[in-house]
Amino acid sequence: MTKGGKLVGGAMAIAFYPGSFDPMTNGHLDVLLQALQVAEKLVVGIGIHPGKKPMFTFEERADLIRSSLAEAVPSRSAELEVVSFDNLVVDAARAHGATLLIRGLRDGTDLDYEMQMAGMNRQMAPDIQTVFLPAGVASRPITATLVRQIAAMGGDVGAFVPAPVLTAMKNKLNR
Template identity: 80%
Template structure:
């Protein structure tokens, strides 16, 4: 069984992340979404909340593939986390040329350290390209409408969190 590792902060999950996750499930039988934990940052959503939102969002669009998804926390090098989950593919989403430049550097370094793990670049859909989790958080915090940028479960969670 081919396993892919899709790392990120997913704080929160955006439609762009979900688009890349769906594509990853087209190239791998199993996808492990790795939520990076950085002790120096305070996320908007806890690991458990983010994991739940990822599972809920995938179940809405691909209910038959929800068993092909695992969500885990990781610290340290992505390649070590990918290896720990027996992944042979490392999934990286691309929005534009700026992402490509950065991701190519990372792919080169990862290939040197882990030649057994293949980086796969997946482009986000046209509608998802301008979306970043940082912008979603900022727009939502200022009362803006982010429904075009996030899955329904994430919109609901953002609304609840910011209306406290």
């Protein structure tokens, strides 16, 4: 149980927020900011899948996450670490000392899927608690896949991504 970002008993609460973040969206940023309210440190884990070709490299995604947080809440930037992982989420979380696993929810479909994942993760790692954070109303319809598709077709994604991501997407797509 946490109280003010600390586990009862004085230990620091570390949360692990996994995803592809390709690209980082306003929905991701919303969940990230909420996660910083329940943990003193947040480790964002960028999942690396060898079979997928992402729009942004790991390094680019990590930089965009850091710069988006720095722009939104400069005072909390030191509490963020960005890492890559290619194993089970619970193993990656444990490797970084996390006791909380952050998952964002947009709707009931997300809840159904995430409840299954939380159950499986709890069986594998009972020491790691899944925390569901609801997306804000404005970010509920946003998915990274739709953002990539809209941008690739020349659409304006400025309402869906933080400013540093918008700039990076424009630069990447205008090459």
